[in-house]
Amino acid sequence: MTDQSKKFLYEYLNNASPTGFESSGQQIWLDYLRPFTDEYIVDTYGTVVGVINPGQNYKVVIEAHSDEISWFVNYISDDGYIYVRRNGGSDALIAPSMRVNLHTPNGPVQGVFGWPAIHVRDLAKDTVPKVNELFIDVGAASRQEVEEKGIHVGTVCTFSDGLFELNNRYFVGRALDNRMGGYMIAEVARQLKENNVRLPFTLYVVNSVQEEIGLRGAEMIARRLRPDLAIITDVTHDTQSPKYDKKEQGDLKAGGGPVICYGPAVQNNVRDFIIRVAQEKEIPFQRQAVSRSTGTDTDSFAYATEGIASALISLPLKYMHTTVETVHKDDVTAVIRLMYETLLALKGNEDFRYLK
Structure with missing residues (x-):
């Protein structure tokens, strides 16, 4: 984490961006992202998209949501x-x-x-x-x-609670769900720019609005962008703290690495592609199974238009929807790295269909 990115993280996380009123936070996010992109899109309800290498035939999305309860x-x-x-x-x-x-x-x-x-x-x-x-x-x-x-x-x-660091190991605050995701995808864009990476596809870095009331912003922007591939990041529950039942919620740990999701909305070939990247790059990861829907913007992208190949990489989080949401710094770094390495591994002509 650079001094610049840490300053952005605190400014972005401490700003209020309630559902339907995300514009001030979106402006902070866009101001940080703009130097790392070629152009940007803002839709009617405030979803912001940074565009890298526009005009290519193959289109990829990395996405988080910007709103808070x-x-x-x-x-x-x-x-x-x-x-x-x-x-x-x-x-x-x-x-x-x-x-x-x-x-x-x-x-x-x-x-x-x-x-x-x-x-x-x-x-x-x-x-x-x-x-x-x-x-x-x-x-x-x-x-x-x-x-x-x-x-x-x-x-x-x-x-009104703000961001702080706990035991030099965790970030703690309100609305890490999912402005920490917005931070992570912005850092992917920064690293692509600073490492002079030329992607063989158009990359849309998407920070959607109105996720907390039904994935609405992602639904709108997915129909507009119509990408070939979407990789979503959101939070999921750390289940190690008291009051969780691992038999029901799974065995997931803050500090254990990114969580890769299994479920109908997750395209299996995309998920396995991400897992191979994690294994080859020795990035620790965890697995999670969901019933029916993921409850994240993955669902909106997967079922948009004729169907978009989509996958979900989650950040383990303690105490969701409180003012002390807690994530491990190592997991934040690992999610950024896994998304970055996945983008580098793509050739820009992948066909993830099950049957051909």
């Missing part, structure tokens, strides 16, 4: 308390006592998710809070005072 203001009470609904898979359990930024046209307004003290709750009846029980306090005494701050129904809210 968040909350929408849903109701403001007369006495100035703000009630919310989910924007993506936000977890009501972790919200009480968290600090939050409410994103207004005049900039972020700070608030807190309040909660009654332990002294006044009936602990025998304590349950996981429901979303409609959560409330944000911005220090206002009335609805009018809230509205004067630029807050209204539809204002989007994100947790």
